[in-house]
Amino acid sequence: MRYLFFLWTLSLFGQLQVDVSASSAILMNAKTGAILYEKNAHSRAYPASITKIATALYTLDEKQPKLDKLVTISHDAVRLKPEKGKEKVPSHWNEIGGSSMNLVKGETISFEALLYGMMRISGNDAANAIAENLSPSIPDFINELNQYLAKIGCRNTNFCNPHGLHHQDHYTCAYDMCLITQKALQNPKFRHIISNDFYQKMATNKQAKCEIQQKNALVRNGKYFYPHALGVKTGYHSNAKYTLVGAAERNGRELIAVVLGCETRDDRYKDAIKLFNAAFSEPEETRIYFKQGHTFNHQLNGAKIALIGVLQSEISMTYFPSEEPACKAFVHWDKTALPIRKGQKVGFVKITDATGNVLQKGDLFAKEEVKPTFSHRVKNFFN
Numbered sequence: 266m267r268y269l270f271f272l273w274t275l276s277l278f279g280q281l282q283v284d285v286s287a288s289s290a291i292l293m294n295a296k297t298g299a300i301l302y303e304k305n306a307h308s309r310a311y312p313a314s315i316t317k318i319a320t321a322l323y324t325l326d327e328k329q330p331k332l333d334k335l336v337t338i339s340h341d342a343v344r345l346k347p348e349k350g351k352e353k354v355p356s357h358w359n360e361i362g363g364s365s366m367n368l369v370k371g372e373t374i375s376f377e378a379l380l381y382g383m384m385r386i387s388g389n390d391a392a393n394a395i396a397e398n399l400s401p402s403i404p405d406f407i408n409e410l411n412q413y414l415a416k417i418g419c420r421n422t423n424f425c426n427p428h429g430l431h432h433q434d435h436y437t438c439a440y441d442m443c444l445i446t447q448k449a450l451q452n453p454k455f456r457h458i459i460s461n462d463f464y465q466k467m468a469t470n471k472q473a474k475c476e477i478q479q480k481n482a483l484v485r486n487g488k489y490f491y492p493h494a495l496g497v498k499t500g501y502h503s504n505a506k507y508t509l510v511g512a513a514e515r516n517g518r519e520l521i522a523v524v525l526g527c528e529t530r531d532d533r534y535k536d537a538i539k540l541f542n543a544a545f546s547e548p549e550e551t552r553i554y555f556k557q558g559h560t561f562n563h564q565l566n567g568a569k570i571a572l573i574g575v576l577q578s579e580i581s582m583t584y585f586p587s588e589e590p591a592c593k594a595f596v597h598w599d600k601t602a603l604p605i606r607k608g609q610k611v612g613f614v615k616i617t618d619a620t621g622n623v624l625q626k627g628d629l630f631a632k633e634e635v636k637p638t639f640s641h642r643v644k645n646f647f648n
Contacts, residue, residue, distance in 0.1 A: 281543045281587045285536040288506075288526030291439040292540045294588060295447050295512065295519040301544050301587040306440040307421060310525040313500030314364065314387045315442060315510050316429030319422075320395060321384055321458065322449040323410045324376075328399045332377035332454070338368045341403070342393040356435065357396070357403045357426040359389050366391040372471040381466065381477045383428075384458045384498060392428035403427065418444050431504045439523040446497055446510050446521050459496025459512075461485060482534055483511050489534035491541065495519075499533070509533040513541045518585075520544055544587060553581040554594060554616055554625070561614070561629060563598050565605075567637050567644070574598070574611050574629030582616065582625055590618045596629075603637035 281292065281302040289305035300306075324330065346358045359365065366388030368374070376395065383391040393403055400406035407424055414422050419441040425432040449455045461484040468474040479485055483494035493513040500508035507527040513520055522540045527533040557579045563572045574596075584590070598612040605611060609631045616625040 279586055279589070281540070281547075283539050283543045285524060285539060286527060286532045287524035287536050289439045290522070290524045290536060290540070291443050292544060293443045293447065293521045295450055295521050297588070298447065299588040299590065301520070301585075302540055303439070306443075307438050309421060309436045309438055310508075311431060311435065311502070311505035312429055312437045312442065312525070313431075313502045313505035313508050314389075314429045315498045315500040315508050315523075316424055316427070316435070316437075317383050317387065317392055318442070318449055318498050318510060319410060319414060319424065319445050320392050320427040321380060321455060322445055322452070323413050324380065324395055324399060325452050325455055326448065327409075327413055330376045330399060332375065332380070334376050335373050336376065336379070336394060336398045338370055338372045338374065338390075338394055339397060340370050342397055343368050343370055343390045355404070355426075356430065356432040357393055357407075357428070359393070360430055363389050363430060365389060367472075368394060369471045372469050374469050375467075378466045378477075380454075380458055381464050385464070385477050385479050385481075387428075387480065387499070389428040389430060392426075396427040414441070414445065417448055429500055429502070429505075431502050439525055442510055442523045442525075443521050446512065446523070449497075450495075450512060450519070450521070456495065459484075459498065481511075483513075483537065489531075489538065491538055493541065493545065497521075501530070507533045509537055511537040511541070513545075515545050518545070544585070547585045547587060549583050549585055550589075551581055551583045552589075553579060554592075555580045555614060555627070560632060561596050561612075563596075563612075565603065565635065567640070568603060568635050569638050570633075570635060572598075572605060572611060572635050573632040575632045576614065576627050577630060578627055580614060580616060580625050580627045590624065592616050592618060592624065598629075603635065605631050605635040607631055607634045 289308050291306040292302040344358050364387040366382035368390040379391045382388040396403045396406035422437040422441040425435040461479040464477050482489040483491045493515045495512040497510045508525050511522045522537040524536040559576045561574045611631050612629040
């Protein structure tokens with residue numbers, strides 16, 4: 266079996282032309298991983314509460330608790346940092362005025378309710394409760410989480426707590442947050458949690474039942490409602506400024522936008538919507554790599570004439586301009602014995618992306634009969 270590597274590498278795709286206010290941003294195709302836009306996408310930044318996407322992913326993908334299992338809220342999960350000396354206490358302790366699910370020490374509640382409370386109303390206390398009930402301690406959970414994130418490709422992320430309250434060593438980047446969200450979106454339960462579907466928290470031993478409403482303006486009726494949005498999560502603290510991870514889908518094309526370091530709450534929604542609109546307004550284009558009938562020559566040892574392989578069908582690909590992949594073309598010749606009949610399959614052509622994934626493929630068939638030379642027949646006879 267022989268391979269002939271040849272042809273070209275196509276030019277890299279053209280990035281979308283969008284002006285965003287965020288200090289760093291990225292737009293990714295959630296299914297293919299193609300990057301449509303990036304701005305300082307690998308620069309370290311404070312994530313704030315979008316950290317909770319990683320906590321939810323690790324919980325659902327790796328820990329996989331029974332969602333109806335009841336847990337009891339500990340003092341550590343709801344403990345507040347003192348007014349002074351905050352830097353000397355564990356980074357997972359809650360802050361006065363921070364986002365909360367208003368959990369109470371001794372309250373018994375399900376994992377499912379904690380996940381909804383963490384992702385929809387950004388409960389820092391819910392994130393702590395999840396972490397301490399899935400690992401020996403909250404710091405142990407964070408160590409495990411960082412190891413897990415490194416395995417899925419996050420190279421510029423280090424978390425110090427499960428919720429995103431500020432710590433100087435708690436950081437990520439726009440690209441890593443895209444990877445985290447891309448994997449999270451593969452989980453059906455995660456997708457439902459981040460949506461705006463109705464969810465009612467059942468009554469506990471400490472509190473009455475109540476609806477847990479979605480705070481993400483992309484999926485709520487209002488000024489920044491985006492009809493194609495799926496979710497995901499917002500964040501804010503004074504060091505991180507306003508952050509947002511959003512996901513949207515249109516005509517089967519699913520995109521993830523991450524914007525970090527926005528000056529205002531409105532800016533993060535405007536930036537995400539700009540990115541989505543720019544991508545969804547792109548017309549599809551078709552590139553023809555090889556037309557039907559294109560021929561390829563291959564010189565076989567002992568053949569009277571060169572083997573000519575003919576493509577019986579066109580090899581082309583349709584894509585959006587910002588997602589045009591870098592491609593290579595390869596011709597694969599089958600190992601065949603002489604003589605070769607006219608119309609016999611003799612190989613194929615394949616188009617691959619930069620990672621080797623096959624994007625398109627077409628079979629080659631002999632244009633005409635290829636006979637062996639007299640000396641080749643004699644050699645084969647004695648062999």
